[in-house]
Amino acid sequence: xxxxxxxxxxxxxxxxxxxxxxxxxxxxxxxxxxxxxxxxxxxxxxxxxxxxxxxxxxxxxxxxxxxxxxxxxxxxxxxxxxxxxxxxxxxxxxxxxxxxxxxxxxxxxxxxxxxxxxxxxxxxxxxxxxxxxxxxxxxxxxxx
Numbered sequence: 001x002x003x004x005x006x007x008x009x010x011x012x013x014x015x016x017x018x019x020x021x022x023x024x025x026x027x028x029x030x031x032x033x034x035x036x037x038x039x040x041x042x043x044x045x046x047x048x049x050x051x052x053x054x055x056x057x058x059x060x061x062x063x064x065x066x067x068x069x070x071x072x073x074x075x076x077x078x079x080x081x082x083x084x085x086x087x088x089x090x091x092x093x094x095x096x097x098x099x100x101x102x103x104x105x106x107x108x109x110x111x112x113x114x115x116x117x118x119x120x121x122x123x124x125x126x127x128x129x130x131x132x133x134x135x136x137x138x139x140x141x142x143x144x
Contacts, residue, residue, distance in 0.1 A: 068105035106136040
C-alpha cells in the first residue's frame with residue numbers, strides 16, 4: 001500500500017474510500033453527459049433519428065412516428081356563400097382554394113397508452129420540438 005504506516009487506520013482508509021467513491025460518481029456523471037452530448041450532436045430532423053432518440057431516451061422499442069394527414073387546401077365553388085371575392089373566372093364552375101385554410105399534421109408520434117400515464121407527454125413534445133424542422137406540425141397519439 002502507498003499509505004504511510006502511521007495512517008493505516010480503519011478510519012483513514014474508510015475516509016479515502018468515501019472520497020474515491022465520490023470521484024467515481026463524478027466520473028460516471030461526466031461519461032453520461034458526454035454520451036448525451038454526442039447523441040444530441042448526432043441528431044437530425046429525420047423521422048428515423050427522432051424515433052431512435054425517443055426510444056433511447058425512454059429505453060423502449062414501441063415508440064414510432066407515422067405519416068401525417070391533411071385537411072386542405074379547401075376547394076370552394078364561386079356559388080358558395082361567403083367567398084365572393086375569390087374566383088378564377090366568371091363561370092359558375094370555377095374553383096378556388098386558399099392555403100390559409102389548409103390544415104394538417106405532418107407527422108404523428110405514436111406512444112403506448114400505458115406508457116403515457118408514466119411519462120410526461122409535454123416532455124416528449126418538447127424533445128420532438130427541439131429536433132423537428134421549423135414549420136412541421138405534429139401530434140402525439142396514444143395507441144391502445
